[in-house]
Amino acid sequence: MSDAALNNTTAAPDTGMEPKTLVEGAYRRLRRNIVEGVHPPGEKLRVEHLKEQYDVGAGTLREALQLLVTDALVVAQGQRGFRVAPISLKDFEDITRTRVLIETEALRQSIALGDDDWEGRVLAAFHRLSRAEERLDDEASAREDWEERNRVFHEVLISACPSRWIQHFQQILYRQSERYRRLSLFRNPIPRDVHAEHQLLCDTTVARDSEAACKVLTEHILRTLDAVRHMPTEFLTAAAPVSLARQKADQA
């Protein structure tokens, strides 16, 4: 793989701030490349090889990897180095159900407490997402835009929720499910009805209809579960080319 694929310095940063330290920068790039599947699940992450690709020292890269461990995107095995977290249908079901729990509660609070400015941001994010959806068939690069705007839309929906912890957990879970979605949608196109779902989600939210909005959101999230369920099985099995000589280590 080329360095250009790994170093996406030109792309917009994930969060509003730009990295202030090399560790932060390497962490962001690594995280992005794992979520996007550049580093497939189960891949061994050798520090000696990656330090060249990411152009940082060994110690710096280790710190970035440690950060990804607590995000559950990378697993550290005792004294046997790092590895991209494996995937499984069971794990994705867990992620999805937990995400429903967290995100519906966040939406409930957001609808209850959001002000007019928040409503405006919801409508704006939905509009931007809709525009990206129109371009999906034409341009190839539109996929990246759509992914980004979809994330922003879901984030803005719950941005009026005052709980920093709920938002924190939502971010983690969204990132996790995004990894699965990218894998399942690698070949499959984005289904037609997601736009209708987003439309309904936007309408019920702005109308402050908590129950309806949460119901739509729940079904919307659960729908991605089906997409992964119908994914070719080799994605889930071949995804862990682990050379587990003796797998006595437990999965924390």
Next chain:
Amino acid sequence: MSDAALNNTTAAPDTGMEPKTLVEGAYRRLRRNIVEGVHPPGEKLRVEHLKEQYDVGAGTLREALQLLVTDALVVAQGQRGFRVAPISLKDFEDITRTRVLIETEALRQSIALGDDDWEGRVLAAFHRLSRAEERLDDEASAREDWEERNRVFHEVLISACPSRWIQHFQQILYRQSERYRRLSLFRNPIPRDVHAEHQLLCDTTVARDSEAACKVLTEHILRTLDAVRHMPTEFLTAAAPVSLARQKADQA
């Protein structure tokens, strides 16, 4: 502060496994000392000083600190080093409410899916906790035992919940709230009625009364909120002896 206070190598490890690497070990000891208040909120964590106390290299200590950042027990400020995460009443309210959401859902699933073996573990953990409560007034060291067994009791309660993610979030939130509780209970004794609450929680759980158990658990968790609310204000204000020359950095 003495090295003995920092290096609690003789104490039982937090999890079943013992640390396989120096980073892991330093991470556990640091986490414990932060939760217990040995490193008070807002304290600057200078690598050069801590490397002697924890007897590890600078790079190793940095990795351990990075791990604590994603646990939200330590904050990293750009290029200005690390600092123990500050505390505030607002933050603790957030932690408590989110913990209610997570932990009641976990308990619901646990009650629905737990087998006889799980029931046995619940009763055993409750018994161990009760014994520790009896010893609270007599021995001074009983406090540590009680804290540990209280944690185990709450963990066992939801151990039949099949969601790894919910359990993960519960651990993080429990650790956070433990830090606040230790601060508020530094002088104040543990109130009398917690035993009755635990008893009721145990009974309703084993009786598989989901609604009653969740109600008790909710009130039990919310009670700790009052304890912190009635905490002397200097704990929350003096807790951040930060030398913020220009606090333009945002709180992530």
Next chain:
DNA sequence: TCAACACATTTTCTCGAGATTTTTATATTT
């Protein structure tokens, strides 16, 4: 042919030293 042991290579983990950046202290100017 298969299993077990020992050796060699690779990789991880750890430590100490150098380059930037931030903070503190001092001196100068208005």
Next chain:
DNA sequence: AAATATAAAAATCTCGAGAAAATGTGTTGA
């Protein structure tokens, strides 16, 4: 006296080299 600017000091961040561990290979024996 207050404020700015300069200079010294401390701390952080980063990199490369050495020790410990694990994986893979080859050999020996049944």
